[in-house]
Structure formats: C-alpha cells, structure tokens
Amino acid sequence: MEKEIWYQKLNIYFVGFYLIFSICLITYYLANGQLYYATLGLGGILLLLLPAAFERVCGLVPVYQFRFLLYGFSFLAYVVGLAMQGYHFIPLYDKVMHTLSGTFGTFLGVVLFYILKHGRRVQQQDFPLVAIFSISASMAAAGLWEIGEYLVGIFFPCDPQQVALTGVSDTMQDMIVCLVGSLLWLPFLFRYYRKQKADFLMGCFRTFLSKNLSQEEPYGMEE
Incomplete structure (x- = not known):
C-alpha cells in the first residue's frame, strides 16, 4: 500500500492548496460585493467534506487515491468551472x-x-x-x-x-x-x-x- 501512503500525503498538500485558493477567491468576491460567487466559493470548501461523509455513511475504509480523484474533480468542475466562472470564460x-x-x-x-x-x-x-x-x-x-x-x-x-x-x-x-x-x-x-x-x-x-x-x-x- 505504498501508493496509498503517497496519495495520503498528496491529499494533505492538495487540500491545503484547495482551501487557500478558495479562501482567496471568497475574499476577492466579498471585497467586490459579489455575494453570489462568494457563496459558490464557500460551497466548494464544503465539497471537501463529502468523501469522508460518504465513507462514514457507507462504513468504508478511506481510500486516499479515491479521495484525490474526488478532490481533483471537485476543484476543476466546481471551483474553476463555477466559482471562477471558467464555464463562461474558458x-x-x-x-x-x-x-x-x-x-x-x-x-x-x-x-x-x-x-x-x-x-x-x-x-x-x-x-x-x-x-x-x-x-x-x-x-x-x-x-x-x-x-x-x-x-x-x-x-x-x-x-x-x-x-x-x-x-x-x-x-x-x-x-x-x-x-x-x-x-x-x-x-x-x-x-x-x-x-x-x-x-x-x-x-x-x-x-x-x-x-x-x-x-x-x-x-x-x-x-
């Protein structure tokens, strides 16, 4: 399970980046009076709780490679796509x-x-x-x-x-x-x-x- 240990460490760094990025995004939107997009940014942070909640509800042992996939997809689809309006500008x-x-x-x-x-x-x-x-x-x-x-x-x-x-x-x-x-x-x-x-x-x-x-x-x- 060396790969799992590697993904466990990778998740720590990625989640840290995800949080810092989202907090900066929320701060920017609040400073510009864009409450709707600030709320979307907060929703992106809440998505980080889903993997652990899913595992707890289903009685599953954490799989850190699986978690990384969920975190990565959430960041690209929600944070970049919705909160950063990537769907409109890219x-x-x-x-x-x-x-x-x-x-x-x-x-x-x-x-x-x-x-x-x-x-x-x-x-x-x-x-x-x-x-x-x-x-x-x-x-x-x-x-x-x-x-x-x-x-x-x-x-x-x-x-x-x-x-x-x-x-x-x-x-x-x-x-x-x-x-x-x-x-x-x-x-x-x-x-x-x-x-x-x-x-x-x-x-x-x-x-x-x-x-x-x-x-x-x-x-x-x-x-």
Whole structure:
C-alpha cells in the first residue's frame, strides 16, 4: 500500500492548496460585493467534506487515491468551472468538464454497484449489468446537475443553462457529451472484466475493493 501512503500525503498538500485558493477567491468576491460567487466559493470548501461523509455513511475504509480523484474533480468542475466562472470564460471548458463528468460518473457508478452488491465480489459475468448500471448512474447525476442549474436560474439573477442564448441546446449538448464520456470509457471497463487489465480508474477501484472487502471474502476476479 505504498501508493496509498503517497496519495495520503498528496491529499494533505492538495487540500491545503484547495482551501487557500478558495479562501482567496471568497475574499476577492466579498471585497467586490459579489455575494453570489462568494457563496459558490464557500460551497466548494464544503465539497471537501463529502468523501469522508460518504465513507462514514457507507462504513468504508478511506481510500486516499479515491479521495484525490474526488478532490481533483471537485476543484476543476466546481471551483474553476463555477466559482471562477471558467464555464463562461474558458472556451469549451464546459463541454470538456461535462465529458469528463460522464467518465468519472460512470466510474463512481461501478464503485456504487459493488458497494450495493452482496459480498462485493468482482465476477466476469458482472460486466453487462455493471455497464448499464454505471452509465445510468452517470446520466442520472447529469440530469440532477441540470435540474440544479435550472433551479439556480430561477432563484438567482443568472442563467447557468444559457437559455436566453441557446434555448435547450446548451443543456442537451451537456447531456450528450456526458454520455459520450461514459461510452468512451466503456472499452477500458470491458478490458478490465475480460483481461483483468486496469487503467488508472480501475486501478483505483482495485485498491478500493481490497481495502473494503471482509477478511472472509478475499478480493479476486471470479469466472
């Protein structure tokens, strides 16, 4: 578990950077009277609590590589994208992050599948059901995100879905590229079940399973 020790240390530095960056951002917005964006900055800090809360609710042992993925994605998608308004000022950043959210959401769907599965054993015949479940979970998360943006547009003087400019096009494009991100990762997921070859995400998944299986049911791919 040397890799886990390395990620544990990396998380300390990254979370420290994340906090300092967010506090500076909040201070800047407050100084300029932009309370809405200052509130978004505070929300980014609260996201740091989610991994530990998720582990506690599900009774999981911390996986620091998994935590780093969550912290990193939160920083790029929320802090840079929303709080820093990167979705508006960086060309194609919105579409790139929605594509990545499809891949990352599908990966989280795989993790959730085995949290719910009795025994949490990985079997080759799981692939079709895992693929359907994880892509569905990713698209459900994308739908909830768009609902959230819609509600923000109702209660705050902003238009995160760009309805005034694009109608429903921006929302539909976000959903489509999210699906593309899910499908692009599907061959790597298939390779894991067929040949037990893990990319970076499935390597993280292996670590997650090895730390959260009962001693009576050791980790391994079954036929």
